[in-house]
Amino acid sequence: MVKFCNGGDKLEITITTSETVTWNFGDGDLPTGNAETSDATKTVMTLPTLTAAHTGVYKATYDPNKVEKFTIIVGAKTCTAVTPCIVKPGGSIHLDSGEPTGVTWYFKAPSGSETEIKDSGTDDPPKFTDTDKKELGLFNLQKAESGTYTAKKPSKAAKDFPVAVRAPVTEAKVQKRQSGCNVILECNVDGDAKSFKWTNGGTVVADATQKQLTIQKVDAGANADYVCKATDYDNGEKTSATFAYTYAA
Structure with a gap:
């Protein structure tokens, strides 16, 4: 069975048996912060203060090969x-x-x-x-x-x-590539971006809200410092280092 809990809750699981119970968390020992009862059969397992780290599967083994499993999810x-x-x-x-x-x-x-x-x-x-x-x-x-x-x-x-x-965005980086006669700047991110914003010399580029930015005027007049800002699905933001675009004839 699944049990949903909040952080800070106290959890107590009781096994109905006269046999001695062995407890495990996943494939290993019980997590830190776990307190079993002093009863010799260990039929009751107590977690006094739940945190997200206590999320997982708890197994009670007894009699001698019966296993009861409990999924405890904290802060779902x-x-x-x-x-x-x-x-x-x-x-x-x-x-x-x-x-x-x-x-x-x-x-x-x-x-x-x-x-x-x-x-x-x-x-x-x-x-x-x-x-x-x-x-x-x-x-x-x-x-x-x-x-x-x-x-x-x-x-x-x-x-x-x-x-x-969706993964948080941890890095944003501008890279340049050529597409026919066009120059395209691409904002590559580590993570999942919800939206993008571009600036040119510190000025927001109007309607530039996509991962790619096409430089329309490919000549010396397009020389500028470009920066992209990526926003993730938790509204966290990462800003790229300045990319200095220089026209090369």
Whole structure:
């Protein structure tokens, strides 16, 4: 099962068994800040103060080969069917179908086909809050998981949840290339830029809001210092170093 928590919450998981329980976080030991009970069987595991670092899969093994798995997600971004959800790589999402029973979830990448989302495989993290699959929770999202998540129930309209994984822009750099008789300056970025702005000698170039800027007047009159500013999906900004364009006959 999946449990959604907020930072600072206290978490307690209890296993109903008379056997001794072994706890793991992912494939390793429990994370720092974890306190097990002093009970000899360790049937209760407590996290006194949750942080984002506690997000992951917790496994309780006992009897001697039974395994119970819990996905704990701290600070997930709640997405709705109305507004596209944008998260950073490594982020978490919380999708609520609004239907208490009979829900089936699907995922479709922009260039892929629709596939059903299931809790399958012994190594897979649990994805749903209960067996009725009312809510879906995913963590450590990567770009390949950008797409449309859909909750379907017979006789009900499907609900689409658009999700985009976008990396912050960490660097912007101007490069020049030739295209026929035109000179094109390109603002190359590390990360995902939402928008661009160009300046020429400190003056904003009107309507220059794309990654590429074409210099229309290719002669000595076009000589200038060009700078691009890239804005990412968290509204963080990175400004390039000045690119001194010099006309070469």
